[in-house]
Amino acid sequence: MKTKLVFDISKALLIARWKQTLVAAVGVTFSIAMFISLLGFMTGLNVLLDGLILNRVPHIRLYNAIRPNPQQPVMRDDAFKNAYHFVSSVKAVNGRQEIRNSTAIIDYLKSNNSVIGVTPRITTQVFFNDGNIDLNGMVQGIDPEQENRLFHFDDYIIAGSGSDLAKIPNSIILGKTLADLLLADVGEVIQITTTKGEIFQLKVVGLFQSGIQEYDKVQSYASISLVQKLLGKTGSYVTDIQIKLTNIGDAPATAKSFARIFNTDAEDIQTANAQFETGSFIRTLISYAVGITVLIVAGFGIYNILNMMIYEKMDTIAILKATGFSGKDVQKIFLLIALVIGFFGGIVGLLVGFGLSLIIDQIPFVTPSLPTITTYPVNYDLWFYGIGIAFSLVTTFMAGWFPSRKASKVDPVVIIRGK
Amino acid sequence: MGKIILEARHINKDFNDPIRVQILSDISFSITKGEFVSVTGKSGCGKSTLLYILSTMDTDYEGELFIDGESMTNKKEEQLARIRNEKIGFVFQFHYLLKEFTVLQNVMLPGLKLNKFSESQIEHHAMDKLKMLGIGHLAFKNANQISGGEKQRVAIARALINDPMIIMGDEPTGNLDKKNSEIVFDTFKRLAEEFNQTMLIVTHDVNFARKTHRNIEMEDGRIIQDKQLETVVKY
Numbered sequence: 001m002k003t004k005l006v007f008d009i010s011k012a013l014l015i016a017r018w019k020q021t022l023v024a025a026v027g028v029t030f031s032i033a034m035f036i037s038l039l040g041f042m043t044g045l046n047v048l049l050d051g052l053i054l055n056r057v058p059h060i061r062l063y064n065a066i067r068p069n070p071q072q073p074v075m076r077d078d079a080f081k082n083a084y085h086f087v088s089s090v091k092a093v094n095g096r097q098e099i100r101n102s103t104a105i106i107d108y109l110k111s112n113n114s115v116i117g118v119t120p121r122i123t124t125q126v127f128f129n130d131g132n133i134d135l136n137g138m139v140q141g142i143d144p145e146q147e148n149r150l151f152h153f154d155d156y157i158i159a160g161s162g163s164d165l166a167k168i169p170n171s172i173i174l175g176k177t178l179a180d181l182l183l184a185d186v187g188e189v190i191q192i193t194t195t196k197g198e199i200f201q202l203k204v205v206g207l208f209q210s211g212i213q214e215y216d217k218v219q220s221y222a223s224i225s226l227v228q229k230l231l232g233k234t235g236s237y238v239t240d241i242q243i244k245l246t247n248i249g250d251a252p253a254t255a256k257s258f259a260r261i262f263n264t265d266a267e268d269i270q271t272a273n274a275q276f277e278t279g280s281f282i283r284t285l286i287s288y289a290v291g292i293t294v295l296i297v298a299g300f301g302i303y304n305i306l307n308m309m310i311y312e313k314m315d316t317i318a319i320l321k322a323t324g325f326s327g328k329d330v331q332k333i334f335l336l337i338a339l340v341i342g343f344f345g346g347i348v349g350l351l352v353g354f355g356l357s358l359i360i361d362q363i364p365f366v367t368p369s370l371p372t373i374t375t376y377p378v379n380y381d382l383w384f385y386g387i388g389i390a391f392s393l394v395t396t397f398m399a400g401w402f403p404s405r406k407a408s409k410v411d412p413v414v415i416i417r418g419k
Numbered sequence: 420m421g422k423i424i425l426e427a428r429h430i431n432k433d434f435n436d437p438i439r440v441q442i443l444s445d446i447s448f449s450i451t452k453g454e455f456v457s458v459t460g461k462s463g464c465g466k467s468t469l470l471y472i473l474s475t476m477d478t479d480y481e482g483e484l485f486i487d488g489e490s491m492t493n494k495k496e497e498q499l500a501r502i503r504n505e506k507i508g509f510v511f512q513f514h515y516l517l518k519e520f521t522v523l524q525n526v527m528l529p530g531l532k533l534n535k536f537s538e539s540q541i542e543h544h545a546m547d548k549l550k551m552l553g554i555g556h557l558a559f560k561n562a563n564q565i566s567g568g569e570k571q572r573v574a575i576a577r578a579l580i581n582d583p584m585i586i587m588g589d590e591p592t593g594n595l596d597k598k599n600s601e602i603v604f605d606t607f608k609r610l611a612e613e614f615n616q617t618m619l620i621v622t623h624d625v626n627f628a629r630k631t632h633r634n635i636e637m638e639d640g641r642i643i644q645d646k647q648l649e650t651v652v653k654y
Contacts, residue, residue, distance in 0.1 A: 002534050005532060005534075012520055013519060015519070016518075318515070319515040321476070321500065322474075322476060322511075323509060323532070323577070324500050324502075324532050324533065325532055326500035329500075329532070413471045413476050
């Protein structure tokens with residue numbers, strides 16, 4: 001049968017019951033709009049929360065862990081080769097935390113295709129001197145430019161400038177909470193004592209706020225060369241190499257191979273932050289579940305309306321069949337009606353959902369723990385819009401399937417003789 | 420003898436509700452081209468049931484049915500629909516026009532379904548049929564804006580749109596007053612005499628039946644009389 005004829009008949013039936021059609025379409029619109037805005041909002045929050053940690057965490061971290069030597073001297077002795085070794089009071093070795101040959105490793109990684117970026121770090125403990133109180137803290141030696149490129153360092157600077165670390169000698173960026181404790185502000189000079197007992201005067205060039213209070217209370221950043229100086233080490237001394245990969249999913253496997261190649265320890269992001277992935281997975285799951293539930297409810301609405309329409313249109317169906325329309329043709333007509341409702345309801349739903357997302361995006365959302373955020377985060381991933389329209393078509397198709405099957409089974413004789 | 424359009428061979432039908440009741444027993448007859456046949460009988464004698472079997476809409480029967488020399492037994496629903504569309508025109512007691520469409524669109528629908536001609540050709544044919552039945556001026560009115568007699572004539576035009584081999588009518592004048600009944604009857608008569616259209620009309624209107632060419636009378640599911648009428652002018 002000509003498609004145009006199916007369209008014409010469906011259109012006539014739709015227009016004849018335009019109010020019901022509208023109600024059905026509004027149901028779909030509402031659910032799709034909810035689906036889109038809910039997922040956009042949820043994903044926005046997910047990205048934000050994950051970003052709090054994941055943006056700042058390297059995909060792979062190379063370091064030398066402090067631990068007992070797995071090869072105890074007794075094991076190397078041929079005389080005890082086949083014996084069972086009891087070694088008590090094993091202590092961690094005073095091994096070097098330095099990564100051997102760090103310059104060559106960094107050069108190699110920079111030329112590796114699966115690596116987006118590499119930046120070295122040195123971490124050391126210091127005391128921040130505040131009158132007669134010494135506050136325990138950490139100084140991270142970083143390369144501000146690379147750090148910003150890979151880990152959005154500047155996003156968390158709330159005063160001063162991250163790049164000043166490289167420009168101004170003996171400069172430091174303090175965590176916001178730490179700075180509050182020290183009553184230090186940008187431009188002022190603070191005093192620190194290294195673990196070796198040496199005292200340094202450093203100029204505060206910036207404050208940063210990560211959103212995690214515990215972290216902001218102890219962390220501070222300085223340039224690599226300054227930290228090397230604090231430790232009394234040479235320019236090649238590096239304790240950490242942070243690597244960002246093109247594909248985060250490869251991190252566990254790549255970490256293993258790097259650990260073997262470079263003879264260091266390597267920690268991948270999945271192992272270090274397993275709980276975040278679980279959290280975002282659950283949140284996404286909940287949003288999908290709610291969205292789909294709303295859609296299914298709308299599907300029942302369409303089912304009802306089509307069912308009613310079929311009861312009202314029994315005569316029409318009967319005469320169509322009597323004059324030569326087959327059950328399949330009738331089914332096509334009612335399925336098309338359902339799909340038209342789903343399609344237009346869905347399209348309008350996408351637009352309304354987009355509008356709602358824009359509105360949510362404008363609502364102020366200020367919290368001290370998230371310095372870079374001023375409004376609610378919303379994600380505009382096209383994927384959700386694709387899923388939204390696909391779901392609206394699938395649910396309306398399902399909702400239309402049973403009524404249209406019923407319509408196709410209408411026996412014209414029963415209707416016509418019943419008059 | 421002309422070509423046989425429709426042939427029924429030993430058609431039986433019964434219901435099992437709650438006891439076995441035979442509705443049609445051993446119905447056999449044939450209709451040749453150009454015949455204007457009426458089927459009469461009392462209410463419940465099975466004449467409508469027979470018509471719906473002959474029209475292929477009711478497939479629950481025993482026996483054989485041939486339309487245009489083709490057996491209707493064991494055909495699929497879709498094939499039967501196609502045969503109804505192409506070879507059979509229907510006029511029911513109630514007009515069954517679709518009120519969502521105009522008169523012209525109603526007439527065109529079976530033609531569009533058949534899809535043998537272009538839409539403009541079908542529209543042209545439909546207009547011709549309406550004019551032939553004297554209701555060309557109603558073409559663009561909505562189907563529920565016209566009178567009962569007019570509706571029935573539109574239904575006849577719809578039955579004619581695909582130039583069917585046979586027109587079947589189930590009490591086509593049953594719902595109409597005397598004047599309109601006459602108009603509708605005259606329409607059928609004209610179709611038979613001017614256009615040599617084969618027709619099978621079920622009716623309990625004796626006046627109507629008397630004026631047709633052949634009358635089949637039924638009682639209790641059997642044909643009790645099948646006679647050519649004197650008024651017949653054979654072509």
